[in-house]
Amino acid sequence: MYGGKVDAQNGTALTITGTGNSVSKEVVEGYYIGALAIGTADPANANVRFADNATVNLVDNAVSAIRNGGEVYVGAGTVIMNNGSKASYGGGIQNYGKITVSDGAKLYNNHAQTAGDDIDSTTYVADSASYNPPVLTFAPVGDGWILDDCKEEHPIVGWYHDGKEKLTDNAYKSWNGDGKGDAYYADEYTVSEEDVSDALALKAAHGQFCSVTYEVTGDIPSDAGAVPAAAKVKMNGSYTVAPVQTTSQSRYTxxxxxxxxSGDVVTEIKDIQQDVKLIGVWTRRSSGGGGGSSKPTVDIPDDVPTSAHPAG
Structure with missing residues (x-):
């Protein structure tokens, strides 16, 4: 689109998908191509808004989900995933205009062949002339996002540079948080509340992890419940410890x-630098009394006399 508006209002639903559709080489290599493409010719009059309570899905497109040269608001109910398998830049969002991605929107597991798997934001250049710099506003990654690039199920914990450093004319240094030795590369980008006009190529991903595991020992009551699941926490990050185990049996602690x-009881671990094992111990009090001062008691049935009279 080169002008006009798209307005997905609260309570409405919109899906833009390439599922089941083939895509030609000419389409993929077209400069203006995106599943939703907003041209740069008249950016002031090209506006797209997905309201926060609209259900919008941009999924399974071979090209960038959004190629923006106008003004776009991506609401909290928007999902942008599994796009860009044949895109060179910005599999999720390729931005030359102004775009705001609301906190709550799901923007991850997109891919691009050169840089910016999820976001590529840069100044538009045509015929040696540069347009206005881009304006990008977005939020930290969401909870529960899982990365599809890894052999194991790794959580997404932040935004990482994915094309910040140019290696050759047609190649950039891409995120590789699972690499070993010199192959490892995970340079985290810190999100602020301010608009960003610098060139950015980003991926929702992870860096190095530390493992947190749990062990329970001692006299464990039958209703103590399962041992908390292990967790992966990004190095230098913080972790909230699982609640203590409980029981309905009063003799157990x-x-x-x-x-x-050993050491003090912990409820939070900050600045994690290595793997951590958390151990909890159950103890059981014995049932015997103490001190010798109490007297035993006996229950007597109602039909048994409680006094004796001598025979006369």
Whole structure:
């Protein structure tokens, strides 16, 4: 589109998908191509808005989900995933205009062949002439996002540069948070509340992880429940420890979670630098009394006399 408006209002639904459709080489290599393409010819009059409570899905497109040269608002109910398999830049969003991605929108697991798997934002250049710099506003990654690039199920924990450093004329240094040795590359980008006009190529991904595991020992009551699941936490990050185990049986006591079973009880771990094991210990009080001062009691049935009279 080169002008006009698209307005997905609250309560409405919109899906833009390439599922089941083939795509020609000419289409993929077309400079203006995106599943939703907003041209740069008249940016002031090319506006797209997906309201926060609209259900919008841009999924499974071989090209960039959004190629923006106008003004776009991506609401909290928008999903942008699995796009860009044949796109060179910005599999999720390729931005030359003004775009705002609301907190709550799902923007991950997109791919691009050269740089910016999820976001590529840069100044539009044509015939050696540069247009206005881009304006990008977006939020930190969401909870529960899982990356599809990894052999194991790794959580997405932040935004990472995916094309910041140019290696050759047609190649950039791409994110590789699962690489070993010199192959490892995960340079995290810190999101602010300010608009960004610098060139950015980003991927929702992860860096190095530390593992947090749990172990329960001692006299464990039958209703203590399952041991908390292990977690992966990004290095230098923080982690909220699982709640203590509980029981309905009053004779059992849980010690709380301690690192390697010693030291103080912890409820949060900050600035994690290595793998952590949290150990909790159950103890059981014995049923016997103490002190010798109490007297035993006996229950007597109602039909048994409680006093004796001598025979006369």
């Amino acid at each position: 849980f010690s709380g979670w301690r690192i390697n079973g």
